[in-house]
Amino acid sequence: MLELKDLYFSVGDRNIIDGINYTFEKGKFYGITGPNGSGKTTLAKLIMGINTPNAGEIRFGGKEISQWPITERAREGIAYSFQQPARFKGITFRDLLAMAAGTDDEDMLLALLRRVGICSLSFLDKPVDAKLSGGEIKKIELATTIARNPRLAIYDEPDTGIDLWTIQPMVRLLKREQKEHGTTTIVVSHNRAFLEAADIVLMINEGKLAYRGDLQGALPMLNDLSACNYRKCVGDRDVGCYR
Ligand SMILES: Nc1ncnc2c1ncn2[C@@H]1O[C@H](COP(=O)(O)OP(=O)(O)O)[C@@H](O)[C@H]1O
Numbered sequence: 001m002l003e004l005k006d007l008y009f010s011v012g013d014r015n016i017i018d019g020i021n022y023t024f025e026k027g028k029f030y031g032i033t034g035p036n037g038s039g040k041t042t043l044a045k046l047i048m049g050i051n052t053p054n055a056g057e058i059r060f061g062g063k064e065i066s067q068w069p070i071t072e073r074a075r076e077g078i079a080y081s082f083q084q085p086a087r088f089k090g091i092t093f094r095d096l097l098a099m100a101a102g103t104d105d106e107d108m109l110l111a112l113l114r115r116v117g118i119c120s121l122s123f124l125d126k127p128v129d130a131k132l133s134g135g136e137i138k139k140i141e142l143a144t145t146i147a148r149n150p151r152l153a154i155y156d157e158p159d160t161g162i163d164l165w166t167i168q169p170m171v172r173l174l175k176r177e178q179k180e181h182g183t184t185t186i187v188v189s190h191n192r193a194f195l196e197a198a199d200i201v202l203m204i205n206e207g208k209l210a211y212r213g214d215l216q217g218a219l220p221m222l223n224d225l226s227a228c229n230y231r232k233c234v235g236d237r238d239v240g241c242y243r
């Protein structure tokens, strides 16, 4: 349902995304992992249209969308949940949720809150401003992504700032959305709980797809990679870590 063909994103002479080829299948759950700065967020933003590739194709449902604006991709059913969500002075969670769901009907909004596992009604009228905790704003971001009923949902490190006790319910929520609504799901994460829930784990390293497969197969590589990056960091410039 989503095909990446020879995808490049460069800044100056650096290829931040360096020739990625991959086809995502409808209704599957993908976990994308890899070291900090390897290009995971950049790849997610290329799919959503926040970044435009320098070369290559992105095909979604058979259409070449790589030059489409974000709004058109959203209309096609792609939703993106930011690693660092924006905060808005004067806007409440209710406003954001109503915009995402396309309705301000109280019963529908309450049904949505139940769907995403937020029980407290007081949450609806919370302003989405600087006073929210990191975890609260991530939950709001997740809820508005789900409220759009996307065909493809991309979550960039949904667990950042989330308390340990909320991670498993969050994994279950995303799995339920996958199963009940057939949502193709891409989660960028280092968290084992999300990677264990994934049908397929992808590892990005230095802008390249270094691994695709199950988590068991990825683990030795992830360990090697951190050792290798450490050697590079302490001065062994000749080391190539899964290029
Ligand atoms: N627009 C940009 N201009 C310059 N550098 C960028 C830009 N976007 C990303 N980068 C750099 O590309 C690398 C990959 O970033 P990112 O995709 O955010 O990594 P991560 O895998 O941690 O999500 C980082 O070194 C980042 O600083």
Ligand SMILES: [Mg+2]
Pocket: 040, 041, 042, 083, 156
């Ligand atoms: Mg990132």
